Amino acid sequence: MAIEVTVKKTDFRTVAFIHRKAHFNEIPQAMGQLYGWVQQKGYIPAGPPIGVYFNSPEQVPPEELIWEIHAPIGGDVSPGGPNEQGIGVKTVEGVEVASAMHKGPFDQVGPVYAELFQWLADSGYEMAGPMEEAYLSDPATTAPEELLTEIRLPIKKK
Numbered sequence: 001m002a003i004e005v006t007v008k009k010t011d012f013r014t015v016a017f018i019h020r021k022a023h024f025n026e027i028p029q030a031m032g033q034l035y036g037w038v039q040q041k042g043y044i045p046a047g048p049p050i051g052v053y054f055n056s057p058e059q060v061p062p063e064e065l066i067w068e069i070h071a072p073i074g075g076d077v078s079p080g081g082p083n084e085q086g087i088g089v090k091t092v093e094g095v096e097v098a099s100a101m102h103k104g105p106f107d108q109v110g111p112v113y114a115e116l117f118q119w120l121a122d123s124g125y126e127m128a129g130p131m132e133e134a135y136l137s138d139p140a141t142t143a144p145e146e147l148l149t150e151i152r153l154p155i156k157k158k
Helices: 024-041 110-123
Strands: 006-009 013-021 050-053 066-074 087-092 096-103 125-127 131-135 148-157
Touching: 013 024, 024 066, 024 087, 096 110, 110 125, 110 148
Parallel strands: none
Antiparallel strands: 006 096, 013 066, 013 087, 050 066, 050 131, 096 148, 125 148, 131 148
């Protein structure tokens, strides 16, 4: 598998977020909870959901994984929280990332990460923040083999 890596800068964004220390299998429930909260607050979605991963299954046991789901929102919304459910609003600065696309089920992104980390080792860059996945397809209406996920590694020059 050969992936195409693009170096780009992400946009500054305001996001509703939900923070968790839990197994990845809790992501769908957390996403539903977050988007329900966004709808209840009357916020306007302004882009695809983004998973932010602060560690990985190679580093810690599954129940020790730390992650957030970000729901980009538009309009004039003030940062605040998180509340008792771990939900809040914050701004996220734009950063330089190495980006690659994955087409297929969410649980089969491993080879794309492996190639991205190999690219990183060969590139003169190093990691500069948590990994991100932008979920560009709705799994409720898209077949698993057609799902598109943009994998992003924040980077800086060595």
